[in-house]
Amino acid sequence: MRRGFTLVESVAASAILVLVLGAMGLAAKAYWNGRNRVEARKEALALAAAEISSYEGREQPGVPMTASRIVCFLGEPYWVRTVASEEPSGAFRLEVGVSSPVAGEVGLVRMYYPQDGGM
Numbered sequence: 001m002r003r004g005f006t007l008v009e010s011v012a013a014s015a016i017l018v019l020v021l022g023a024m025g026l027a028a029k030a031y032w033n034g035r036n037r038v039e040a041r042k043e044a045l046a047l048a049a050a051e052i053s054s055y056e057g058r059e060q061p062g063v064p065m066t067a068s069r070i071v072c073f074l075g076e077p078y079w080v081r082t083v084a085s086e087e088p089s090g091a092f093r094l095e096v097g098v099s100s101p102v103a104g105e106v107g108l109v110r111m112y113y114p115q116d117g118g119m
Helices: 007-056
Strands: 065-073 076-086 092-100 104-112
Touching (some): 007 092
Antiparallel strands (some): 065 076, 076 092, 092 104
């Protein structure tokens, strides 16, 4: 009567265990990277929305301009680019782009039409 496993069976089982644990580790890393990217994109969108709100609160919001700055938000650097321009149709376009190494680039565009009665 035989008890236990042979050396070949033990090595094969160990190899399978290593492959399964490695795959689980890669899946966990992908999950955390994706989670961090989603959080960074949410922060970037919040920065873009805040930039649009601050532009709307100015005394002369309908002035064409281009501005860029770097903002450190929750320990991450974000590059904020704002472009305000007048369209040929008479509408005013406000475009805010926010980018970071983790979030990539996100952007918001707000259009103001003459029938809106201004800003």
